[in-house]
Amino acid sequence: MVNWAHLGLLTGLPIWLAATAPLDERWRVAGWLVVGFTTLALAERLAPHREDWRPGRAALRRDGTVFSINAVVDALSSAAIALAASALFDAQSSWPSAAQIVAGVALGELLSYALHRLSHRDNWLWRVHLLHHRPEQVNVANALTAHPVNALYDKLARVAPLIALGFSGEAILAVTLFSLTQNLAVHANVAGTIGPLDLVVGSAELHRLHHSTDESQAGNFGTAVPWWDHVFGTYRRGAAPVAVGVFDPRRYPLPHALGRLLAWPFTR
Numbered sequence: 001m002v003n004w005a006h007l008g009l010l011t012g013l014p015i016w017l018a019a020t021a022p023l024d025e026r027w028r029v030a031g032w033l034v035v036g037f038t039t040l041a042l043a044e045r046l047a048p049h050r051e052d053w054r055p056g057r058a059a060l061r062r063d064g065t066v067f068s069i070n071a072v073v074d075a076l077s078s079a080a081i082a083l084a085a086s087a088l089f090d091a092q093s094s095w096p097s098a099a100q101i102v103a104g105v106a107l108g109e110l111l112s113y114a115l116h117r118l119s120h121r122d123n124w125l126w127r128v129h130l131l132h133h134r135p136e137q138v139n140v141a142n143a144l145t146a147h148p149v150n151a152l153y154d155k156l157a158r159v160a161p162l163i164a165l166g167f168s169g170e171a172i173l174a175v176t177l178f179s180l181t182q183n184l185a186v187h188a189n190v191a192g193t194i195g196p197l198d199l200v201v202g203s204a205e206l207h208r209l210h211h212s213t214d215e216s217q218a219g220n221f222g223t224a225v226p227w228w229d230h231v232f233g234t235y236r237r238g239a240a241p242v243a244v245g246v247f248d249p250r251r252y253p254l255p256h257a258l259g260r261l262l263a264w265p266f267t268r
Contacts, residue, residue, distance in 0.1 A: 001191055003043075003192035003204065004043075006188070009035075009185060013178060029177065036184045037184060055139055077152055077156070095167075128147045138187050143187035182224040187204070202225055202226055207223065209237075211244035213242075213246065214242070217238060221234055
């Protein structure tokens with residue numbers, strides 16, 4: 001079975017970028033988020049990978065609250081990055097747009113991969129990253145459920161180097177929307193696969209293994225693309241995990257204890 005929702009979003013993204021070119025960047029990002037979330041939520045309803053991964057009310061409250069917090073963090077960080085960029089960087093890359101986009105995906109994913117892999121060690125970064133792994137289902141509703149600190153440093157890892165290299169605003173927007181599309185799609189509880197394309201593009205079947213409670217399955221630290229997993233030997237393929245979440249749930253707050261999960265990095 002083919003995951004047409006994921007493939008459709010990948011096909012539709014260039015069309016969206018071209019059609020919305022006259023609009024403000026914020027509307028283009030927000031609009032694509034609505035398109036992506038709606039498409040995948042409908043696909044989850046029509047063809048779920050697992051019926052027991054449908055989010056309940058408590059999960060939706062948690063995920064909606066985290067999304068609201070992170071929307072504020074994202075807006076503030078975007079403003080700060082824009083101010084810093086205008087003050088510190090004025091060089092413009094002479095690379096073609098396509099080259100900037102490919103290089104932007106590779107570089108942003110490399111830094112995100114490194115931070116993500118570090119976050120899976122028993123350290124402070126793991127305490128920050130825990131919120132994303134605490135849910136015991138993987139679905140589009142919790143795709144963006146991450147601690148605000150986690151969301152902030154991942155954004156900086158993906159965007160700051162591209163600004164420093166003088167990449168165009170349109171190229172950075174394309175990289176950002178591609179990463180957003182992938183983040184939603186790889187978490188979506190949608191049946192089907194994208195076939196051998198997941199050798200070069202992240203997929204739900206790969207990312208479910210990353211969330212597995214079986215440590216031998218839990219590789220695939222790349223989200224948008226698995227390129228660096230191939231390079232560093234953490235690429236995994238195999239049967240879908242039996243369970244997702246954390247290896248030892250008794251050590252951590254309950255999945256819906258949002259206050260404790262947000263405070264977890266700052267408590268002993």
